[in-house]
Amino acid sequence: MTTSTAARVYNFSAGPAVLPEPVLEQIQDEMMALPGVGSSVLEISHRSKDFEEILDDAVARIKAVMNVPDSHEVLFIQGGGALQNIMIPANFITEPSGVADYIITGAWGKKSAGEVKHYGKLNVAYDGGSTKYNHLPKQSDLKLTPDAAYVHLTTNETIHGIQFPQLPDTGGVPIVADKSSDIMCGPINVSDFGLIYACAQKNAGIAGATIVIVRKDLLERSGDRLASYLDYKKHAQAGSRFNTPSTFPIYVTGLVCKWLQDQGGVEKMESQNKMKSQILYDIIDSSDGFYTGHVLDKAERSVMNVVFKLGSDELDAKFVTDAKSAGLTTLKGHRSLGGIRASVYNAMPVAGVEALAAFMKNFASKNG
Amino acid sequence: MTTSTAARVYNFSAGPAVLPEPVLEQIQDEMMALPGVGSSVLEISHRSKDFEEILDDAVARIKAVMNVPDSHEVLFIQGGGALQNIMIPANFITEPSGVADYIITGAWGKKSAGEVKHYGKLNVAYDGGSTKYNHLPKQSDLKLTPDAAYVHLTTNETIHGIQFPQLPDTGGVPIVADKSSDIMCGPINVSDFGLIYACAQKNAGIAGATIVIVRKDLLERSGDRLASYLDYKKHAQAGSRFNTPSTFPIYVTGLVCKWLQDQGGVEKMESQNKMKSQILYDIIDSSDGFYTGHVLDKAERSVMNVVFKLGSDELDAKFVTDAKSAGLTTLKGHRSLGGIRASVYNAMPVAGVEALAAFMKNFASKNG
Structure with missing residues (x-):
């Protein structure tokens, strides 16, 4: 049995993206x-x-x-x-x-x-x-x-x-x-x-x-x-x-x-993905405009990629930098759209989303 | 530092093929x-x-x-x-x-x-x-x-x-x-x-x-x-x-x-590849016809893939099976040509070639 040699961050990359840790451990x-x-x-x-x-x-x-x-x-x-x-x-x-x-x-x-x-x-x-x-x-x-x-x-x-x-x-x-x-x-x-x-x-x-x-x-x-x-x-x-x-x-x-x-299949993934993305959408929706989601209709919002922006490009950039310092990485939106993108694929643990949610609340209260 | 968990064989596969062990260790x-x-x-x-x-x-x-x-x-x-x-x-x-x-x-x-x-x-x-x-x-x-x-x-x-x-x-x-x-x-x-x-x-x-x-x-x-x-x-x-x-x-x-x-570049590889393949070609050439190389002209023989056959399909098959038991794997020739193929790419250590050479000599004396 081999072990991890380095601390891992929560990686919100849109792809290549986070893998389940047990998979990485088996590969290793x-x-x-x-x-x-x-x-x-x-x-x-x-x-x-x-x-x-x-x-x-x-x-x-x-x-x-x-x-x-x-x-x-x-x-x-x-x-x-x-x-x-x-x-x-x-x-x-x-x-x-x-x-x-x-x-x-x-x-x-x-x-x-x-x-x-x-x-x-x-x-x-x-x-x-x-x-x-x-x-x-x-x-x-x-x-x-x-x-x-x-x-x-x-x-x-x-x-x-x-x-x-x-x-x-x-x-x-x-x-x-x-x-x-x-x-x-x-x-x-x-x-x-x-x-x-x-x-x-x-x-x-x-x-x-x-x-x-x-x-x-x-x-x-x-x-x-x-x-x-x-x-x-x-x-x-x-x-x-x-x-x-x-x-x-x-x-x-x-x-x-x-x-x-082993996790329970795609049915389990679906409920978990809805739950994970909803945690972030709820913060966006209740932020009094500090965060603005890109997609207009809630029914059309992705459960995989949560895309939003803050009040200015400067604030977007500060969000990304501060998040990285907090171990929450790759949150910058695609260069064609700007803003923020948090990808919460199947392998993103709930704990990672909760950590991001806590960061978002804290960032809004400090910078709002 | 992680370590190997399983014994490794000498793998003569034509590709995907053997990698340098230090590379595998770094990946791990x-x-x-x-x-x-x-x-x-x-x-x-x-x-x-x-x-x-x-x-x-x-x-x-x-x-x-x-x-x-x-x-x-x-x-x-x-x-x-x-x-x-x-x-x-x-x-x-x-x-x-x-x-x-x-x-x-x-x-x-x-x-x-x-x-x-x-x-x-x-x-x-x-x-x-x-x-x-x-x-x-x-x-x-x-x-x-x-x-x-x-x-x-x-x-x-x-x-x-x-x-x-x-x-x-x-x-x-x-x-x-x-x-x-x-x-x-x-x-x-x-x-x-x-x-x-x-x-x-x-x-x-x-x-x-x-x-x-x-x-x-x-x-x-x-x-x-x-x-x-x-x-x-x-x-x-x-x-x-x-x-x-x-x-x-x-x-x-x-x-x-x-x-x-780190090994000394392609110049070093060339001399080593010539040496490695020659070890096998010498055994073929001195086997009194027990092994027959596929390529007629010695100057055209590959330094990467040493292709030869034994006196019969049965003997070819026994060679492959016995070699595998000795920890020398993937020696079967391509299905279109039959016989034996030993691929000795850059990452095949000299020790692997020497082990195969010893096996070939021994196999010839037992079955010749």
């Missing part, structure tokens, strides 16, 4: 050699039986945690959301004249939409940019294409702290969802989605692994026209080992899912 | 929290000053170790060699009528050539497949295109254990080299290459990071026509942080390069 314990293997997980072949077990276990745990039906395949791919932004239109828009609908509710959706032109036509079904993405569209705001290849949305926008409480009605057109920052934050119905993608480094592991959950019938859409690595079918046929996958990040995702199961 | 020591940071390297934002230092350090060490001139850029990209096989023709073949030359001296070169058709015309300048890639082409064997976009080759073919002792003359056409299995195995002149790529999990780290060293003037070739993640220019402009890079694999590459510098 096994670093020199996996039990019974004699080599580190960093050193074993992706074709070895030992790694095959790790990969199969990670996939099985994702399926169990998210209740993935047999209609869907779970893949690990490298390249993050940025490569998914290419693979999605490349695979699913079947001809250059084809259209994909994008519902843009934040900076990540905007970035995703920007890649469509290389593979087909983009229809912006909604873009909330003119109001800095501080609210979600109503169903009647959406300009959907009846025969679109798919409808893309970002279920939780990390930068703006805005999260869909329920999915829009797309009239049977497959929903493709970037769930990078809210995968496994609570129960969902995977059957509602044609494809889900999530880079692992927020709620499901570390940077380098991207989880893709795709409806099997959609795998056939691309035919034979794509270069190999861009083709979901190739990854699926090879069981995520078309080439050497990012072995260590996959191992970490398996450990994170096991921890999540 | 720092796993719970980086010194002075309070969070694990797995948990820190890729935009943080702490990670920026890790990334800058890794790039600086690669430049120092490989003596990279100012004319070339060092990038980290995800997706392994498989994604490079797409990015290279996509970026460098400037129009659909353009031609790229591929010198195919093993299975990896063959795979690389297979992706060209999506972006331009493939000219197979040489393919040694009919003789199972047991020798390299002479200069006069090469059917080069005078105005090719580039000439691709694989400097060391991991599966067949064959390595170019010097580069062919391409008449000024940029050489694009897959150096996945022999990067940093000895000194090279980076100026001889238009682009070098290497997935890190053999000589330079772990799976999930691909090192790309590209001549800066070639970055402009792609113009504005590519989707973002496929465009080298985008990665270069963003200093390898176009999106979240694989932070932990980059940290490991930095540690491996530091270890390599």
Whole structure:
């Protein structure tokens, strides 16, 4: 048994983000050699039986945690959301004249939409940019294409702290969802989605692994026209080992899912995430305007990323600096929006949120 | 200070492969929290000053170790060699009528050539497949295109254990080299290459990071026509942080390069790699045919992957099984070639090679 050698802070980073301490401890314990293997997980072949077990276990745990039906395949791919932004239109828009609908509710959706032109036509079904993405569209705001290849949305926008409480009605057109920052934050119905993608480094592991959950019938859409690595079918046929996958990040995702199961699964996470984020929203709401939340409608506020600002840029900066001195780190908002962002992913303990809440109250009374 | 909890074997895996023990020990020591940071390297934002230092350090060490001139850029990209096989023709073949030359001296070169058709015309300048890639082409064997976009080759073919002792003359056409299995195995002149790529999990780290060293003037070739993640220019402009890079694999590459510098650099590695591989080749050559090397010409035998076979598939299998019992693992040859493969990358200690040599002698005398 190895032990920690350094004091840990409460890390509110939006991603790469905090991991459960028991996961870090297991990684540390096994670093020199996996039990019974004699080599580190960093050193074993992706074709070895030992790694095959790790990969199969990670996939099985994702399926169990998210209740993935047999209609869907779970893949690990490298390249993050940025490569998914290419693979999605490349695979699913079947001809250059084809259209994909994008519902843009934040900076990540905007970035995703920007890649469509290389593979087909983009229809912006909604873009909330003119109001800095501080609210979600109503169903009647959406300009959907009846025969679109798919409808893309970002279920939780990390930068703006805005999260869909329920999915829009797309009239049977497959929903493709970037769930990078809210995968496994609570129960969902995977059957509602044609494809889900999530880079692992927020709620499901570390940077380098991207989880893709795709409806099997959609795998056939691309035919034979794509270069190999861009083709979901190739990854699926090879069981995520078309080439050497990012072995260590996959191992970490398996450990994170096991921890999540030990905690009581996504149902437990959902209630805890609501509770954690509410602690912070309550302080914002009762601060008499000292703190202002970015999102207008309480029902649309993210349970993962609590985004707010103080009365001035100077006060924002002082908040971040003072918080860091108090062991509460990475609270600066994204450079595109400014202000403060506290990310309270699954692995952020309640004690960390309570520490931040106490700091916020104290900071407001001193500086209000 | 943490310690190992399990006995380690000598791991001859072709990749992901053995790492230096001091590197594993440092990773283990720092796993719970980086010194002075309070969070694990797995948990820190890729935009943080702490990670920026890790990334800058890794790039600086690669430049120092490989003596990279100012004319070339060092990038980290995800997706392994498989994604490079797409990015290279996509970026460098400037129009659909353009031609790229591929010198195919093993299975990896063959795979690389297979992706060209999506972006331009493939000219197979040489393919040694009919003789199972047991020798390299002479200069006069090469059917080069005078105005090719580039000439691709694989400097060391991991599966067949064959390595170019010097580069062919391409008449000024940029050489694009897959150096996945022999990067940093000895000194090279980076100026001889238009682009070098290497997935890190053999000589330079772990799976999930691909090192790309590209001549800066070639970055402009792609113009504005590519989707973002496929465009080298985008990665270069963003200093390898176009999106979240694989932070932990980059940290490991930095540690491996530091270890390599502490050992005496690539000059020292070269002499040691020659010595290590020669120990095994000498046993093969003096075994009176009990062991047969795959590569015909001694000058073309790889210093990284020693590939040979015994008199029958059964004897090959017994060799692998008995070796594993003796703590010498992952010696089975690639499924496409059979036989035995002992990979003796930089991090394989001389003691490991000596243990394998003693085993080989003993096995031959018992089973010969």
